[in-house]
Amino acid sequence: xxxxxxxxxxxxxxxxxxxxxxxxxxxxxxxGVMRVVNFAHGDMMVVAMYATYLLYTKLGxxxxxxxxxxxxxxxxxxxxxxxxxxxxxxxxxxxxQFLLLLSVAIIITNxxxxxxxxxxxxxxxxxxFESYSLGxxxxxxxxxIAAVGAGCVAALLWAFFRYTTTGTAIRACADNxxxxxxxxxxxxxxxxxxxxxxSACVGAAGCLLLLLVDVHPxxxxxxxxxxxxxxxxxxxxxxxxxxxxxxxxxxxxxxxGVLIAPxxxxxxxxxxxxxxxLLRPQGILxxxx
Amino acid sequence: MTAANLLSxxxxxxxxxxxxxLAAAPLAAxxxxxxxxxxxxLQAYLGMAWNVMMGFAGQFSLxxxxxxxxxxxxxxxxxxxFGTPPLVGALAGMVVSAVAxxxxxxLGFRFKVMGVYFALLTIAFAEFTRVLFDxxxxxxxxxxxxxxxxHSVNDDFWNLRGSATMFYYVIxxxxxxxxxFSRALLGRxxxxxxQAIREDQDAADALGIDVFRAKMVAVIISASMTSxxxxxxxxxxxxxxxESIFSMHxxxxxxxxxxxxxxxxxxxxxLGAVALTALGEALTVIGAHIGIDGVKQIAYGVCLxxxxxxxxxxxxxxxxxxxxxxxxxx
Numbered sequence: 001x002x003x004x005x006x007x008x009x010x011x012x013x014x015x016x017x018x019x020x021x022x023x024x025x026x027x028x029x030x031x032g033v034m035r036v037v038n039f040a041h042g043d044m045m046v047v048a049m050y051a052t053y054l055l056y057t058k059l060g061x062x063x064x065x066x067x068x069x070x071x072x073x074x075x076x077x078x079x080x081x082x083x084x085x086x087x088x089x090x091x092x093x094x095x096x097q098f099l100l101l102l103s104v105a106i107i108i109t110n111x112x113x114x115x116x117x118x119x120x121x122x123x124x125x126x127x128x129f130e131s132y133s134l135g136x137x138x139x140x141x142x143x144x145i146a147a148v149g150a151g152c153v154a155a156l157l158w159a160f161f162r163y164t165t166t167g168t169a170i171r172a173c174a175d176n177x178x179x180x181x182x183x184x185x186x187x188x189x190x191x192x193x194x195x196x197x198x199s200a201c202v203g204a205a206g207c208l209l210l211l212l213v214d215v216h217p218x219x220x221x222x223x224x225x226x227x228x229x230x231x232x233x234x235x236x237x238x239x240x241x242x243x244x245x246x247x248x249x250x251x252x253x254x255x256x257g258v259l260i261a262p263x264x265x266x267x268x269x270x271x272x273x274x275x276x277x278l279l280r281p282q283g284i285l286x287x288x289x
Numbered sequence: 290m291t292a293a294n295l296l297s298x299x300x301x302x303x304x305x306x307x308x309x310x311l312a313a314a315p316l317a318a319x320x321x322x323x324x325x326x327x328x329x330x331l332q333a334y335l336g337m338a339w340n341v342m343m344g345f346a347g348q349f350s351l352x353x354x355x356x357x358x359x360x361x362x363x364x365x366x367x368x369x370x371f372g373t374p375p376l377v378g379a380l381a382g383m384v385v386s387a388v389a390x391x392x393x394x395x396l397g398f399r400f401k402v403m404g405v406y407f408a409l410l411t412i413a414f415a416e417f418t419r420v421l422f423d424x425x426x427x428x429x430x431x432x433x434x435x436x437x438x439x440h441s442v443n444d445d446f447w448n449l450r451g452s453a454t455m456f457y458y459v460i461x462x463x464x465x466x467x468x469x470f471s472r473a474l475l476g477r478x479x480x481x482x483x484q485a486i487r488e489d490q491d492a493a494d495a496l497g498i499d500v501f502r503a504k505m506v507a508v509i510i511s512a513s514m515t516s517x518x519x520x521x522x523x524x525x526x527x528x529x530x531x532e533s534i535f536s537m538h539x540x541x542x543x544x545x546x547x548x549x550x551x552x553x554x555x556x557x558x559x560l561g562a563v564a565l566t567a568l569g570e571a572l573t574v575i576g577a578h579i580g581i582d583g584v585k586q587i588a589y590g591v592c593l594x595x596x597x598x599x600x601x602x603x604x605x606x607x608x609x610x611x612x613x614x615x616x617x618x619x
Contacts, residue, residue, distance in 0.1 A: 103590040111587065114584075225537070266416065270420075281402050
């Protein structure tokens with residue numbers, strides 16, 4: 001195992017980590033604004049992956065072309081879910097909210113199981129077998145595409161919150177919901193938009209991740225947990241934190257995979273989580289509550 | 290006789306009647322019905338154990354599968370390797386779980402990890418341990434641990450080898466003991482401390498309650514009780530896999546009944562276990578009738594939502610009111 005090999009492992013981990021980060025961004029946005037922990041996050045991710053799979057196999061649509069469609073569909077799903085269901089449960093205690101989203105998760109997982117069956121599916125693109133050489137580094141082409149895609153979506157999200165009126169209004173709701181109501185903002189609608197935007201992030205992430213991994217219905221709880229690890233590492237509610245957390249988890253997965261055993265990689269992610277919770281509970285980039 | 294006495298009499302009669310019916314159940318029940326009853330009692334028992342921590346003391350644990358697994362593996366591995374009697378194994382499991390609980394508790398409470406964060410910390414420890422056991426060869430790693438089966442026709446209570454009827458009475462005894470224990474806890478000083486902390490931790494602190502100590506006691510009691518449930522699972526199933534015993538689904542299943550039944554109440558875990566198992570069985574029958582897999586789970590999810598929307602405090606507080614067991618107060 002020489003230095004080049006490690007460089008390759010590290011860069012692959014970094015690139016995959018960016019896609020993880022995008023997935024966690026969705027979770028972070030929803031929690032940051034509404035204080036709702038979305039336990040159906042991984043399930044929405046799996047739905048997005050299957051949607052991408054369908055679009056590719058039935059319509060021949062490339063994942064990058066399918067991305068806006070999938071993200072848009074997930075936006076609508078999230079918007080409606082917040083409007084008709086979650087909005088009624090905003091004030092209740094954590095464990096009731098948790099169970100509510102859990103029941104959403106159970107329903108989604110089983111619908112996916114009924115429609116697609118339990119087998120793993122994947123897509124093979126021409127690009128799947130190509131790679132870029134960068135000096136001594138060899139980067140898989142699909143991994144680079146996925147990471148760049150994730151970076152672009154994250155940048156769009158940042159611009160949305162920074163420069164659009166709706167984005168600013170949502171930030172106002174997050175800072176002070178009562179104040180937002182006082183100045184006449186339609187908080188319910190903004191919450192729905194937030195849930196939609198968070199879901200769209202997951203949609204985009206699912207689309208990109210299908211370039212890298214196989215999908216099967218039981219991945220959902222793994223992705224939910226992965227999302228939590230990442231946002232807590234980076235700091236719940238912090239956009240940069242989610243990306244940083246994603247990259248860290250991607251790195252730790254890649255390194256523990258080659259250094260110790262691939263099956264132990266989740267243990268290292270959880271170990272990282274425990275460490276951060278104890279040393280810096282608000283997350284690496286999170287603000288003190 | 291005063292109204293309060295009458296009320297407690299009605300409750301006592303109801304409870305004794307329930308216990309008598311359950312004690313006599315194996316005489317009438319077939320194998321299938323008995324296995325369902327065991328499931329209900331096990332779920333009720335584990336729910337009561339979780340209830341001590343969450344319902345009484347207000348500490349949200351989402352990783353109770355950790356203690357189930359530790360109890361199951363402590364008793365199971367000692368029995369499989371050395372033939373250690375389950376009672377000794379139970380003690381070992383309770384000690385190990387209490388230690389694990391106090392580590393998580395110390396870290397969580399000292400470092401002020403609260404609410405959702407604390408729940409995630411408990412998941413993290415459970416998942417961490419699951420992967421660890423998946424790679425630990427002495428306990429069979431991911432290929433599982435199997436308990437030696439006895440071929441004797443007689444029930445051997447001290448080694449927990451025997452018929453379903455024996456296991457039924459064991460879990461019935463455990464559930465009854467857990468009920469009485471919970472009741473005793475709530476009536477004692479520590480029970481009042483917990484409720485004070487659950488309602489308002491800062492206020493409890495200001496009143497001079499040692500919050501850290503009270504929360505630690507809750508975690509340790511809850512963890513030890515849960516580990517006994519794990520031991521029962523190990524000896525009842527005769528096989529153990531880290532993937533299922535430590536899984537997050539188990540942690541969720543374990544608390545579901547209590548939340549549905551009524552968190553923080555004594556009867557809630559029992560009623561919730563009955564309601565959820567009945568719902569599950571009914572949906573299995575209906576699902577088999579329709580002939581589409583997955584319909585059961587989807588309907589289960591919808592029913593959960595309906596209960597949460599209309600009875601967020603759980604079924605028992607509502608039923609208690611309808612049965613006028615609360616003297617008409619709300």
